[in-house]
Amino acid sequence: MPSRKLLLLLLALCTPPSYATNCTGKGIEMQVLGSGGPETQDKRASSSYLIWQDGKARVLVDSGGGSALRFGQTGANMADLDLILFTHFHADHSADFPALVKSSYFEDRQRNLPVYGPAGNDTFPSASEFLRDLFDAKHGAFRYLSEYITPGEGSYILEPHTVKLSAKEIRREYSANGLSADAATVIHGSVPALAWRIQIGSQRIVFSGDTNGNNGNLEKLAAQADLFIAHNAVPEGATGAARSLHMPPSVIGRIAATAGVKRLILSHRMLRTLGQEPETLAAIAKRYQGPTTFADDLDCFALH
């Protein structure tokens, strides 16, 4: 019987190089895996994004429900990822993570995979706790996958990185091989939450995550971004809990304008915003006149 490694090698030789179905496989591209929020009725996967470089998936941001299937549809490989970033640990941003980890078992990944996420509180785990809650050998929900957090047991481990920042701090958390990731705290009710800026080649890609946009950090993190992915979870005029958790279009427009972003992508599209696109665009256009696009699953944005 040929070894598992040999079988994987033969499979790799017989399979064309991976590239995103809707991406070109050339240069730097950002692909939307999930353009929805938590609701399943809108037939969108929940929040998740991939950054590609020359046909290799290098960064995964969030992995909400449904995103593992989209990940597979793009032709991405877990073995290619340099890092995984979480904005926060709501289910619509993290529920498919164990599915991706299990999928990686059938690839040949040898190097450790850094996983970054926010600090915890009484209701949410930190990034380190999240990995333990899933994979701890004794108490993890998926304890049968404990090799992924136990050095020496599997072919690689998930390296936990809990990001603890002061209120106004923007900090570089990762930098290697022409790729860096900077984090800032954003306000999302009582949920510890981060926004992320990826710099890859000469491109800057910023993800707002879920936030009400009120603490002034996004404007700085997104300064001169080539692509700003903002979460359009509420319509203009939202009040109460919806507004205290999320940015209405006018706030997205103000932040995009202040930051001087080159292109704005609206994602995390929830049922209450679908059908409101003309009003949303109008509220944004009063403040930001740059190109603005609503995201759908598997949309791919090339950066030049």
Ligand SMILES: [Zn+2]
């Ligand atoms: Zn969300």
